[in-house]
Amino acid sequence: MTCLLYVRCVRRLWAPAPGYRLLKVANLHRSVHQLLHRKVMAEDKPWALISEVGEQGYFEDLADIIKRNFNVVCLKDFQQNPQLHGPKIQAVLLWNSFPTVEPSLLSLLPSLKVVANGGVGIDHLDVPYINSLGVKVTNTPGVVSNATADIGMALLLASARKVVEGHHIAVDPKTTHLPQCLMGDEVSESTLGIIGMGDIGYKIAQRGKGFDMKILYHNRNRRSVEDEQAVGATFCKNMDDLLKESDFVMLAVNLTPETTGLISHQQLSLMKPTATLVNVSRGRVVDQDALVKALQSGTIRAAALDVTYPEPLPRDHPLLGLPNVLITPHVGTNTYTTTSKIVQQMVDNAVAAVKGLPAPNEVKPK
Numbered sequence: 001m002t003c004l005l006y007v008r009c010v011r012r013l014w015a016p017a018p019g020y021r022l023l024k025v026a027n028l029h030r031s032v033h034q035l036l037h038r039k040v041m042a043e044d045k046p047w048a049l050i051s052e053v054g055e056q057g058y059f060e061d062l063a064d065i066i067k068r069n070f071n072v073v074c075l076k077d078f079q080q081n082p083q084l085h086g087p088k089i090q091a092v093l094l095w096n097s098f099p100t101v102e103p104s105l106l107s108l109l110p111s112l113k114v115v116a117n118g119g120v121g122i123d124h125l126d127v128p129y130i131n132s133l134g135v136k137v138t139n140t141p142g143v144v145s146n147a148t149a150d151i152g153m154a155l156l157l158a159s160a161r162k163v164v165e166g167h168h169i170a171v172d173p174k175t176t177h178l179p180q181c182l183m184g185d186e187v188s189e190s191t192l193g194i195i196g197m198g199d200i201g202y203k204i205a206q207r208g209k210g211f212d213m214k215i216l217y218h219n220r221n222r223r224s225v226e227d228e229q230a231v232g233a234t235f236c237k238n239m240d241d242l243l244k245e246s247d248f249v250m251l252a253v254n255l256t257p258e259t260t261g262l263i264s265h266q267q268l269s270l271m272k273p274t275a276t277l278v279n280v281s282r283g284r285v286v287d288q289d290a291l292v293k294a295l296q297s298g299t300i301r302a303a304a305l306d307v308t309y310p311e312p313l314p315r316d317h318p319l320l321g322l323p324n325v326l327i328t329p330h331v332g333t334n335t336y337t338t339t340s341k342i343v344q345q346m347v348d349n350a351v352a353a354v355k356g357l358p359a360p361n362e363v364k365p366k
């Protein structure tokens with residue numbers, strides 16, 4: 001049908017064929033060629049399994065970034081007919097840790113080449129096991145750092161200056177005067193202790209410098225002198241020293257077996273009674289039961305958390321009832337700019353891996 005129309009159009013334009021018409025023929029020819037080429041490309045695209053598009057998953061335009069490079073099967077459709085879809089899937093793209101990558105899923109994907117995670121934390125993936133199947137794992141470092149550092153500072157400031165309490169009072173119709181009692185903690189010139197000085201930790205240090213904060217940090221490896229000088233950060237080899245001296249302790253480590261439960265009763269008891277714990281890494285870095293006790297007993301003043309375990313917390317969890325806790329629902333990277341960059345980087349990694357090229361952000365097991 002398309003061919004017939006094409007021939008008719010060409011014939012009509014060709015008829016007396018002055019220069020203008022010839023140009024039109026050439027353009028028409030090019031458009032049809034491009035259309036046919038695009039169709040072939042679409043059929044040639046590799047298949048990817050993704051979570052969902054819509055409310056529970058990708059915004060349409062973020063999904064489009066994926067669809068430009070992959071034919072996609074959403075998890076719900078996949079689950080309805082895994083035998084049909086499984087053999088063609090070459091990439092699993094993870095958004096908010098979904099789809100859950102476990103052996104039962106992997107066993108249905110014989111052609112799989114890559115598990116591409118959207119986000120930097122890969123604690124939900126068994127990298128050695130996935131690699132043992134000849135499948136690469138990739139993540140998206142770098143692009144998440146600014147937004148995550150921003151949420152860290154937002155939580156720190158909001159907790160210190162009682163922003164949420166202030167908002168509730170301001171919008172409460174029963175409020176007749178602005179309370180003088182809403183006294184916060186001074187952030188400027190206070191001491192910020194950063195545990196985990198990777199990309200995110202360093203961005204937090206840059207922001208802290210902007211607030212004239214004294215910056216301490218603890219990290220597996222010391223940063224270069226130039227890095228330290230640029231943000232005025234002092235290395236604490238011993239984490240206890242940082243905990244004792246800081247007004248705000250910011251957690252920005254990856255979750256690994258070594259960092260699971262890193263902050264427990266003993267560490268909390270070293271902190272100042274006026275100190276605030278801010279966590280933008282993973283909930284399991286903190287022993288949550290110990291944290292509840294520390295907040296109830298006044299061992300520390302407050303906690304501001306973008307991450308908990310589980311997420312979300314059960315509605316009757318004691319952390320949700322404490323007045324000195326501020327919680328956001330793991331929204332560290334939730335800005336339009338950052339999520340677009342994450343999806344693009346995830347797709348770039350997956351495309352490279354499917355082509356058998358080195359993936360720019362392949363995660364290697366330690």
Ligand SMILES: O=CC(=O)O
Pocket residue numbers: 118119120121122144332333
């Ligand atoms: O939590 C966010 C990430 O892992 O990038």
